Amino acid sequence: xxxxxxxxxxxxxxxxxxxxxxxxxxxxxxxxxxxxxxxxxxxxxxxxxxxxxxxxxxxxxxxxxxxxxxxxxxxxxxxxxxxxxxxxxxxxxxxxxxxxxxxxxxxxxxxxxxxxxxxxxxxxxxxxxxxxxxxxxxxxxxxxxxxxxxxxxxxxxxxxxxxxxxxxxxxxxxxxxxxxxxxxxxxxxxxxxxxxxxxxxxxxxxxxxxxxxxxxxxxxxxxxxxxxxxxxxxxxxxxxxxxxxxxxxxxxxxxxxxxxxx
Amino acid sequence: xxxxxxxxxxxxxxxxxxxxxxxxxxxxxxxxxxxxxxxxxxxxxxxxxxxxxxxxxxxxxxxxxxxxxxxxxxxxxxxxxxxxxxxxxxxxxxxxxxxxxxxxxxxxxxxxxxxxxxxxxxxxxxxxxxxxxxxxxxxxxxxxxxxxxxxxxxxxxxxxxxxxxxxxxxxxxxxxxxxxxxxxxxxxxxxxxxxxxxxxxxxxxxxxxxxxxxxxxxxxxxxxxxxxxxxxxxxxxxxxxxxxxxxxxxxxxxxxxxxxxx
Amino acid sequence: xxxxxxxxxxxxxxxxxxxxxxxxxxxxxxxxxxxxxxxxxxxxxxxxxxxxxxxxxxxxxxxxxxxxxxxxxxxxxxxxxxxxxxxxxxxxxxxxxxxxxxxxxxxxxxxxxxxxxxxxxxxxxxxxxxxxxxxxxxxxxxxxxxxxxxxxxxxxxxxxxxxxxxxxxxxxxxxxxxxxxxxxxxxxxxxxxxxxxxxxxxxxxxxxxxxxxxxxxxxxxxxxxxxxxxxxxxxxxxxxxxxxxxxxxxxxxxxxxxxxxx
Numbered sequence: 004x005x006x007x008x009x010x011x012x013x014x015x016x017x018x019x020x021x022x023x024x025x026x027x028x029x030x031x032x033x034x035x036x037x038x039x040x041x042x043x044x045x046x047x048x049x050x051x052x053x054x055x056x057x058x059x060x061x062x063x064x065x066x067x068x069x070x071x072x073x074x075x076x077x078x079x080x081x082x083x084x085x086x087x088x089x090x091x092x093x094x095x096x097x098x099x100x101x102x103x104x105x106x107x108x109x110x111x112x113x114x115x116x117x118x119x120x121x122x123x124x125x126x127x128x129x130x131x132x133x134x135x136x137x138x139x140x141x142x143x144x145x146x147x148x149x150x151x152x153x154x155x156x157x158x159x160x161x162x163x164x165x166x167x168x169x170x171x172x173x174x175x176x177x178x179x180x181x182x183x184x185x186x187x188x189x190x191x192x193x194x195x196x197x198x199x200x201x202x203x204x205x206x207x208x209x210x211x212x213x214x215x216x217x218x219x220x221x222x223x224x225x226x227x228x229x230x231x232x233x234x235x236x237x238x239x240x241x242x243x244x245x246x247x248x249x250x251x252x253x254x255x256x257x258x259x260x261x262x263x264x265x
Numbered sequence: 266x267x268x269x270x271x272x273x274x275x276x277x278x279x280x281x282x283x284x285x286x287x288x289x290x291x292x293x294x295x296x297x298x299x300x301x302x303x304x305x306x307x308x309x310x311x312x313x314x315x316x317x318x319x320x321x322x323x324x325x326x327x328x329x330x331x332x333x334x335x336x337x338x339x340x341x342x343x344x345x346x347x348x349x350x351x352x353x354x355x356x357x358x359x360x361x362x363x364x365x366x367x368x369x370x371x372x373x374x375x376x377x378x379x380x381x382x383x384x385x386x387x388x389x390x391x392x393x394x395x396x397x398x399x400x401x402x403x404x405x406x407x408x409x410x411x412x413x414x415x416x417x418x419x420x421x422x423x424x425x426x427x428x429x430x431x432x433x434x435x436x437x438x439x440x441x442x443x444x445x446x447x448x449x450x451x452x453x454x455x456x457x458x459x460x461x462x463x464x465x466x467x468x469x470x471x472x473x474x475x476x477x478x479x480x481x482x483x484x485x486x487x488x489x490x491x492x493x494x495x496x497x498x499x500x501x502x503x504x505x506x507x508x509x510x511x512x513x514x515x516x517x518x519x520x521x522x523x524x525x526x527x
Numbered sequence: 528x529x530x531x532x533x534x535x536x537x538x539x540x541x542x543x544x545x546x547x548x549x550x551x552x553x554x555x556x557x558x559x560x561x562x563x564x565x566x567x568x569x570x571x572x573x574x575x576x577x578x579x580x581x582x583x584x585x586x587x588x589x590x591x592x593x594x595x596x597x598x599x600x601x602x603x604x605x606x607x608x609x610x611x612x613x614x615x616x617x618x619x620x621x622x623x624x625x626x627x628x629x630x631x632x633x634x635x636x637x638x639x640x641x642x643x644x645x646x647x648x649x650x651x652x653x654x655x656x657x658x659x660x661x662x663x664x665x666x667x668x669x670x671x672x673x674x675x676x677x678x679x680x681x682x683x684x685x686x687x688x689x690x691x692x693x694x695x696x697x698x699x700x701x702x703x704x705x706x707x708x709x710x711x712x713x714x715x716x717x718x719x720x721x722x723x724x725x726x727x728x729x730x731x732x733x734x735x736x737x738x739x740x741x742x743x744x745x746x747x748x749x750x751x752x753x754x755x756x757x758x759x760x761x762x763x764x765x766x767x768x769x770x771x772x773x774x775x776x777x778x779x780x781x782x783x784x785x786x787x788x789x
Contacts, residue, residue: 042301042343043305046455046456047504050453051453067378083584114583116591117588193574237575237771237773239774244502246504250453308717309717320563323606323640329638509761
C-alpha cells in the first residue's frame with residue numbers, strides 16, 4: 004500500500020471509488036461477445052461489480068441486445084464463424100447507436116486469421132483495447148510494449164490501450180500511466196484478462212473519459228485481486244475470492260490500496 | 266423459518282423432501298439444451314441434486330440423447346442457429362416419447378425474435394415454464410404478473426408457470442402459491458434462474474403433478490440459497506455454497522425451512 | 528495411504544512427482560477441443576498444473592493453434608458440426624507435426640453417431656484414450672472392462688487406455704495397472720473426467736512413455752481429489768479445493784499418497 008506518486012494518478016483510488024459507485028447506482032447493461040471459456044466468470048464478475056451482463060451471439064438477436072445495452076465487449080476468444088458474424092453486426096450497431104465498444108483481441112499472437120480480424124475491428128472505433136504484451140506486439144507490429152509504443156498505437160487508432168501483466172498500463176494519445184495492484188494468481192485463473200476487459204467495458208458505460216474508465220476498471224480488479232490473494236490458498240479459491248472481493252469493495256479500500264505512477 | 270400457513274402448501278417441506286429422495290434414488294437423466302454461460306453451473310447443480318445431466322446440442326445427436334433422458338430442459342439463452350435446430354428436434358422427440366419438457370425463455374424481453382420463438386415452443390406442450398417477471402410480461406402480453414395473469418397464462422397454454430424473483434410463484438390452471446425461501450445473492454450469480462429451471466425439469470422426471478414438481482424444485486433451491494447466504498461473504502462463495510447446500514439437504518432441513526402461502 | 532505393491536508401480540509417486548516438475552518447468556501448451564460445459568474447469572485445471580491451455584475450435588484457426596501446441600486434447604462432448612470439422616483438421620495437423628493427441632470419447636454410449644465418429648478418430652493414432660466403463664464397453668464392443676479387454680483394445684489401436692471410475696486403470700499393449708487414489712465427490716463435479724483427460728494430454732507433452740504419462744496424470748488428479756475430499760463439504764467446494772490441491776501438490780505428497788497395483 005503506497006500513496007500514488009503524482010498528480011495524474013493521485014486521485015486514482017478516489018476515481019475508482021467514484022466509478023464503482025456509479026456502476027452500482029446505474030447498473031449498466033454490458034453485452035459481451037466473449038469466448039465460451041470466459042462467459043460464466045465474466046458474467047459473475049460483472050454482476051459482482053453491479054453491472055448486468057448479457058452474452059448472446061446469435062446474429063438475428065445481437066443488434067437487439069446491443070441497442071438495449073450501455074456498453075459492448077468484443078472478445079475474440081473461441082472465435083468461430085457465427086461469432087465473427089455477430090461481432091460485425093454488434094460493432095456496426097454499437098457505432099450507429101453510440102454504445103461504447105471495448106475490444107479484447109485474445110491470442111492474436113497464436114492465429115494469423117484472428118490477428119487480421121482484430122486489425123479490421125480496430126478500424127471500427129473501439130473506445131478501448133485491453134490486451135497482454137504478446138497480443139500488443141502482434142497487433143502493433145512493435146518490438147516491445149514500452150510507453151512510446153503504447154502511446155503511438157493509441158494515437159494511431161484514436162483509442163485507449165489497457166495493457167495488463169505483472170504491471171498494468173493504460174495509454175491514450177496524450178497520457179500513459181502504470182498501475183501496480185494485482186496478484187500473481189491472477190495469471191493462474193482462466194479468463195481473468197477477459198474479465199478485466201469486461202470491467203473496463205462496464206466502466207466506459209458510466210465514464211466518458213476512457214483513460215479514467217480503463218484506469219478505474221483495472222484498479223478495481225487489481226485491488227480485488229490483492230484482497231483475494233490474501234485469502235486464497237490456490238487458483239481455485241482465488242477465483243471465488245476475487246468475485247467476493249469485487250462485490251465487497253468500497254471507497255475506503257480503493258483509496259487505501261490503489262497504486263499507480265504516471 | 267415459518268410453518269407454511271395453509272393446507273395447499275402445508276406439506277411443502279415434506280413434499281420437497283419426498284421429491285429430493287426420489288431424485289436421489291432414481292437419478293433421472295436430464296438433458297439440457299441450455300446456454301453456454303449456464304452449462305457448467307447447471308450441470309453441477311443437477312449432480313448435487315442427484316440427477317445426471319447431459320448437454321449436447323448437435324442436431325444429429327439430440328434425438329438420441331432426449332430419447333434416453335427422463336426430462337428435457339430447453340433454455341433459450343445464447344440462442345444460435347444450431348441450438349434452435351436442436352430445440353426443434355428435441356421438443357418433437359420429447360413429445361413423441363413422453364419425456365417431460367420444461368421451457369426457460371431467458372431474456373425474451375430483450376429480443377423480439379427470441380420472444381417469437383418462445384411463443385412457438387409454448388405450443389409444443391411444455392410441462393412447465395420457469396421465467397422472471399420481465400420475461401412473463403413479454404410472453405403473456407400482460408400488464409403485470411399478478412395471480413390472475415399467471416393462472417390465465419397457465420390455463421391458456423395448459424402448463425405450469427414458475428415465476429421467480431424476490432418471491433417465487435407457481436401457478437397452473439387451478440392452483441397458485443407463493444414461495445418465500447431464497448436469498449438476495451441468488452440474483453448476483455449468473456445462471457441461477459437457469460439452474461432453477463433445471464431443478465424443476467429434474468423434479469418433473471419423478472413427480473407427475475407438475476405444480477408439486479415446480480413447487481418442490483424451487484423450494485429446494487430456495488432453502489439451499491438461504492443456507493448458502495448464511496455461509497457466503499459474496500456472490501463468488503455463494504455460488505459454491507449453494508451447490509454444497511443442495512448436496513447436503515435433507516428432509517428435516519426442508520421441513521423446518523420451507524415457506525409458502527397459497 | 529499404502530505403499531505401491533509391486534515393481535511396475537513402485538515408483539508411481541516418484542514418477543508422478545517427476546512428471547509434475549517437468550510440466551511446471553516446461554509449461555506445455557495444451558490445445559483443447561473440449562465441450563463448452565468443461566472448458567473453464569479444464570482450463571483452470573491445466574493452469575493449476577502449470578500448463579498453458581488454449582480452446583479455440585474455429586476451423587480457420589485450429590491448425591495454427593495445434594501447430595504451436597505441445598499436446599492436443601480432443602473431447603467429443605457437445606459435439607456440433609463446427610467442432611467436428613475442427614477435430615478433423617486438428618487431428619490431421621497433430622499427426623503431421625508430431626503433437627501427441629489424446630481422445631476423450633464422452634458419452635459415446637448415448638449417441639450412435641458420436642460412437643461412429645469416435646471410432647473414426649481412433650484410426651488417427653491417439654496417443655491415449657481416456658474414458659469411463661460405459662464408454663469403453665460401447666467403443667470396444669466388449670462385454671466388460673476387465674484387464675484382458677483393456678489390453679486387447681490398446682493393442683488393437685496401438686494406444687494407451689486410461690479407464691477412470693472408482694478405481695482407475697491404465698493399459699497399453701503390454702502393461703496394465705490399477706490406481707487407487709481419488710474421492711467419491713469426483714463423480715459429482717461436472718467435467719472431472721474431461722479434466723483428467725486434459726491432465727493426461729499435458730503429461731504426454733513431457734513424457735514419451737504414454738503409459739507413464741497416463742499413470743502420472745491420473746495419479747496427480749487422484750491425489751489432489753483425496754486432499755480436496757478432506758477439505759470440502761460438498762461438490763461445490765470440492766471443485767474449488769481440487770484446483771487448489773493440484774496447484775499445491777509437491778513431490779513429497781505424491782510420494783506419500785500415490786497408490787497403485789499392477
